[in-house]
């Protein structure tokens with residue numbers, strides 16, 4: 001079986017244990033790993049590395065990934081103090097705690113910017129690329145597993161490459177990937193994608209065999225998160241969103257088959273895609289990052305014609321089923337490097353409908369997706385900025401309240417901004433839809449408060465806004481500067497935004 | 500002479516006075532005009548239209564432009580109440596006053612988004628395109644004057660087209676423009692620009708002759724703004740910036756001839772480009788929006804090989820000189836529609852070095868370029884977001900203080916955000932440079948305070964930051980939520996941010 005997985009016989013000399021491979025890491029190194037929202041990340045070597053730290057060795061390293069990775073990597077390395085610096089996206093509890101208590105220096109970046117920075121040298125030299133793969137070809141080409149992320153650029157730029165061949169990942173994944181790496185300016189050419197399904201590259205990551213320093217065989221499964229069942233609130237949001245899209249079609253502002261859809265992560269995102277199952281839309285296209293369970297439901301139901309992403313994130317309970325049926329979907333899926341899946345050029349050209357989730361939104365349409373109460377990092381901006389800014393239509397969903405109603409997700413001023421009002425076209429809560437296109441800040445405020453806010457907070461929001469319009473000396477974006485963040489202050493002091 | 504300017508004899512029937520053309524406008528119309536930072540905007544017809552309002556007629560219209568336009572348009576129509584809605588950028592005092600006292604609904608948009616929105620129908624139907632031109636060709640093609648902006652998409656989409664042939668604009672401008680309009684998704688193709696100088700379209704705006712409803716002959720000159728002389732502060736900023744670029748070249752992160760430069764508007768931007776005159780850089784390229792005086796100085800000095808923009812904005816005192824020498828520069832200049840000059844696809848492909856100006860910056864690297872004290876609209880975001888987000892390197896300049904030192908331009912939290920920390924690589928003030936690439940928020944704060952803040956405010960900033968690190972429960976982006984905007988509050992109450 002290993003002959004199928006490692007087809008270059010010369011490279012078999014490089015097979016070693018995870019413990020042996022872990023010795024290659026030195027204190028102070030910069031390491032790029034595979035992994036995206038947590039699929040296709042390395043598992044055995046990080047665990048072995050954390051064992052070194054547990055024995056008292058000092059190995060502090062910077063980790064750059066595609067996006068979020070599982071506990072075997074982010075959790076282990078955060079808890080053992082190996083990870084001192086982290087880019088660009090994470091969702092692991094231990095990692096997040098380390099970031100928020102000040103132990104881990106975290107820089108939250110647009111996912112499409114990371115591969116460029118690696119190639120421009122902005123992170124410094126990448127010492128090691130640590131990537132999961134299903135196979136290595138005759139020529140040393142690395143066939144990724146359930147995600148690509150930045151694996152190709154790490155392999156391109158790192159001094160040494162360590163490959164985890166994961167035998168729990170089906171070999172049938174081979175052929176699904178499409179690897180393409182644009183040159184740096186001034187030599188960069190147009191990315192020749194004109195349709196969601198266009199193939200432009202190779203099915204493996206080209207790699208100089210001499211750079212491969214270790215091959216580790218593992219069979220640890222992707223540790224993806226459970227998808228919460230679709231609740232009533234999520235269903236209402238999905239319903240509003242689909243009504244909105246239908247209305248756009250009716251008015252000729254969207255084609256009948258819509259345009260390629262991008263959908264963020266999390267339960268609401270999953271519910272929204274789920275909602276399309278019962279809609280009358282047909283022959284849909286997905287151009288996104290993460291292909292979640294709902295994408296496969298839609299493929300099975302024949303609602304989706306083709307889906308392009310950079311990772312296949314299947315929930316634990318669906319994984320077996322997915323592997324079984326995978327051959328049926330294969331021809332309708334493509335995985336691309338995040339430099340391509342999230343590329344502004346391609347997103348704008350294809351005219352994506354972007355649907356992402358906000359933590360909070362302010363009355364003027366600014367969105368916070370990362371820093372709770374201005375300070376506490378949740379996950380990161382991920383690819384939401386890449387899609388939102390370049391989308392044909394940019395939609396944000398959020399429940400109108402959080403924490404059992406002690407928090408209004410619609411506030412006078414958000415405590416942190418990831419997406420400015422210039423990039424937010426439509427807001428959807430379970431209360432309704434606010435179409436903000438072409439409105440001035442004052443008109444946006446009136447519409448957001450009226451259509452999207454929770455009844456418990458609507459009058460308070462109106463009161464703030466009316467006072468601001470009355471008393472603000474300048475009325476373009478009326479604010480009462482000393483009260484703008486008072487709702488957050490009240491929550492921090494009393495545990496509720498209510499008065 | 501008119502034969503040269505209006506080459507289609509059938510269209511001569513459409514020649515009329517500005518007053519007659521002004522009668523075509525009806526109450527409630529949406530009008531798209533030429534004009535960009537203020538060059539190439541229509542002048543005679545708007546003036547005539549404002550006369551109708553002065554006589555008591557109700558004509559309230561929405562105006563969409565390329566970017567800022569002169570007083571004959573924005574000033575007249577704002578003062579007479581004709582302009583009730585305005586997109587996407589302005590710099591005129593009367594217009595700005597109207598926006599800030601609540602009379603004009605203004606939506607501040609990314610300049611590259613506007614042409615798409617027109618073509619997608621997001622603004623509704625465009626009733627009239629009102630554009631300045633130097634000539635109309637045999638086939639009805641419109642040859643723009645000193646700017647393109649959105650003129651081509653307005654002409655494409657409007658029911659009626661009104662052309663102001665401006666005989667004060669030299670006919671030699673013909674040939675400088677390069678008109679290209681990408682199709683809407685799902686039919687859009689790659690924009691085939693691989694080099695700053697690539698020509699991909701026609702030298703005129705194609706126009707159905709039957710749509711031309713009026714031709715008005717005028718000779719009113721572009722009413723551009725004076726460029727302030729380069730002062731010491733601006734020189735110091737330019738010096739820091741050039742040192743920084745030289746250091747990037749030294750470390751192999753930039754090629755010797757740099758990459759194409761974009762430069763924002765205003766005096767500092769002009770000074771920075773001016774600073775390149777005395778630098779050792781050679782054979783530079785410009786890929787920007789506005790080509791200001793300094794670009795022509797650099798062309799004359801042989802420092803610049805080629806410059807691409809969407810407008811030629813020459814200061815009044817240089818205009819005669821410019822017209823005289825124009826034939827020498829012609830081969831080295833191209834004007835593009837703003838859908839192309841500001842296109843994320845092209846900006847990212849070419850790898851632009853973006854240099855824009857901030858009003859204020861916070862310690863975590865977020866930038867406010869539009870809303871003074873969170874409420875008062877200055878100009879608008881313009882193209883700064885198009886360039887900043889997609890740049891190879893994104894640099895913001897600002898003086899460390901404003902209003903004679905009563906304002907610190909470095910604050911704990913900006914009162915409005917146009918560019919988030921994800922998009923800001925480098926900050927330059929007269930005090931120094933903060934290179935923020937790869938840093939966590941805390942590291943950014945320390946560097947910005949240390950390198951960029953004014954001595955009068957440095958200790959106050961350190962005090963805020965240290966207290967925030969100490970007391971903030973979550974330390975990713977340490978803030979004291981009740982004090983974050985207290986500097987602005989103090990300024991509004993006492994006239995100074997100082998204690």
Ligand SMILES: CC(C)(COP(=O)(O)OP(=O)(O)OC[C@H]1O[C@@H](n2cnc3c(N)ncnc32)[C@H](O)[C@@H]1OP(=O)(O)O)[C@@H](O)C(=O)NCCC(=O)NCCS
Pocket residue numbers: 263264265266267268269289356357358359360369370372373378379380381382383384401402403407408409
């Ligand atoms: C915004 C985001 C965190 C929402 O995730 P989700 O799973 O749909 O949302 P939830 O409603 O479960 O909220 C997540 C947490 O935020 C909290 N929260 C939600 N709204 C809040 C608000 N207004 N104020 C404070 N906390 C809030 C929830 O209570 C929950 O907290 P908990 O983990 O302590 O229970 C997530 O979508 C994200 O990280 N987005 C940014 C990246 C992105 O968009 N990626 C897509 C392309 S990669």
Ligand SMILES: CC(C)(COP(=O)(O)OP(=O)(O)OC[C@H]1O[C@@H](n2cnc3c(N)ncnc32)[C@H](O)[C@@H]1OP(=O)(O)O)[C@@H](O)C(=O)NCCC(=O)NCCS
Pocket residue numbers: 762763764765766767768788855856857858859868869871872877878879880881882883900901902906907908
């Ligand atoms: C930011 C911007 C306003 C600066 O313009 P500038 O001419 O270089 O800057 P100035 O220093 O003259 O400042 C302009 C005004 O803002 C005020 N100002 C500057 N910093 C300030 C601060 N931190 N707080 C309050 N006011 C401030 C100045 O006092 C001045 O006010 P005044 O007109 O009442 O005298 C201008 O660059 C802009 O509009 N940028 C956004 C659009 C853009 O970037 N376009 C480029 C691509 S199109």
